[in-house]
Amino acid sequence: MKITNLSPVLLVAFMLFFACNNSSNQEEEELVEDKQMESIEPSATMLWKTDTSFVGSESALYHPEKDIIFVSCGNTDAAKKDGDGFIAILNPDGSVNEMEWTTGLNAPKGMAILGNSLYVTDIDEIVQIDLSSGDIIEKYPVEGAQFLNDAATDGSVIFFSDMKDNKVFQLADGEYEVIAENVPSINGLESYNGTLYGLNGEGLIKFDDNRGYEILTDEVQGGDGLVILDEDTYIASRWAGEIYYIDGDQVTKIVDTTPEKSNTADISYIPEDKIIIVPTFLKNEVAAYQLNLGSDN
Numbered sequence: 570m571k572i573t574n575l576s577p578v579l580l581v582a583f584m585l586f587f588a589c590n591n592s593s594n595q596e597e598e599e600l601v602e603d604k605q606m607e608s609i610e611p612s613a614t615m616l617w618k619t620d621t622s623f624v625g626s627e628s629a630l631y632h633p634e635k636d637i638i639f640v641s642c643g644n645t646d647a648a649k650k651d652g653d654g655f656i657a658i659l660n661p662d663g664s665v666n667e668m669e670w671t672t673g674l675n676a677p678k679g680m681a682i683l684g685n686s687l688y689v690t691d692i693d694e695i696v697q698i699d700l701s702s703g704d705i706i707e708k709y710p711v712e713g714a715q716f717l718n719d720a721a722t723d724g725s726v727i728f729f730s731d732m733k734d735n736k737v738f739q740l741a742d743g744e745y746e747v748i749a750e751n752v753p754s755i756n757g758l759e760s761y762n763g764t765l766y767g768l769n770g771e772g773l774i775k776f777d778d779n780r781g782y783e784i785l786t787d788e789v790q791g792g793d794g795l796v797i798l799d800e801d802t803y804i805a806s807r808w809a810g811e812i813y814y815i816d817g818d819q820v821t822k823i824v825d826t827t828p829e830k831s832n833t834a835d836i837s838y839i840p841e842d843k844i845i846i847v848p849t850f851l852k853n854e855v856a857a858y859q860l861n862l863g864s865d866n
Contacts, residue, residue, distance in 0.1 A: 610863065611861065613859060615857070616859050617856070617857050618854055618855070622665075623640055623642050623855050624644075625676070625850060625853065626642050626850055626854065629836060629847070629855060630680040630681070630687075633840075637660060637666055638658065639658060639687060640656065640659060640848060641689060642655050642657055643674060643677060644677075644850065647716075648716060650692060651675060652674075654675045654676050655670075655671060655674060655677075656670050659846075670703040676691065677689045677696070679720035679758070681720040681721050682722065683722045685700045686706060688727045688740070690720050690729050690730075692717060693710060694709055694710045695727065695729060695745070707743070713734070714734065715731055715734045716734070718730045718731070719758045722760060723763060727739065728765060730752075730756060730758055732755060735753055736750050736752065737765075737767070737776075749776060749781075750780070752769050752782065753769050754791060756793055757792055758795065759797050761800070766795060766803075767782070768793065768795050771784050771787055772784050772785070772790050773785045773795075786818075786820060789805045789807065789813050789815070791808075793833070793835055794837070798840075801816065803815040804836065804838060804845060806847070808834055809827055809833075810827035810832055811833060812824035812858075823858075826849075829852075831851075833847050843859065843860040844858065845857065845858045845859075
């Protein structure tokens with residue numbers, strides 16, 4: 570457009586009009602881009618998968634200081650004291666660091682690191698393992714335990730669940746006690762900022778100081794592995810082959826391996842790279858998935 574013979578007043582008016590119009594268009598474009606980003610749902614893409622050497626792989630635990638992944642294996646019979654349980658170590662790229670780092674277990678499941686020890690649930694006892702050597706330091710039998718499952722820590726004590734007896738315990742200085750009862754099918758545990766969370770038959774739950782709990786969402790009932798990103802954001806797995814990304818009230822299924830009958834047991838997470846580590850249990854493998862988010866959160 571060619572503009573000639575305009576008075577200074579009209580010229581300024583035209584300039585303001587075009588400036589406002591360009592600004593408005595830019596704002597509209599930015600709004601569209603923001604909406605497009607918001608519409609992108611979280612997803613996960615497989616990065617690698619091991620061979621089938623990880624028999625009965627039930628739980629994974631990333632150790633950031635050593636940059637390795639512990640995997641509890643040997644759950645050929647998840648409730649039988651058959652002595653075939655072991656802890657393997659993987660590198661973050663899926664290569665084997667040490668296949669039989671600790672042996673002599675039965676059916677090891679959940680793990681937690683406290684101090685220089687790895688604590689592992691093993692049917693009806695907690696096994697303490699030296700992080701430096703892989704040697705078993707101590708075993709803590711739990712009287713009346715039926716099916717000890719996951720383990721977690723707040724940095725001072727070890728929490729662990731009995732899925733069949735619907736109880737949560739804590740272990741401190743070699744002594745254990747019940748801290749919550751009547752928690753239906755309690756499995757996954759995780760501690761975040763001094764608060765204990767869990768996955769049970771009712772969904773994702775948050776424990777209080779009075780041995781009670783509230784249900785945060787009932788869309789992931791019967792969950793297994795739990796990762797907490799912040800107070801409103803979680804990753805939760807269900808053993809049959811599903812992994813969910815939970816962001817407040819939004820629950821998105823990001824992995825579904827049920828058609829392949831590949832389990833998604835007790836997962837772990839490498840936060841720097843947003844990688845989910847997944848034991849496949851009956852498939853005897855460990856897989857890694859890249860978490861993809863619609864924004865940089």
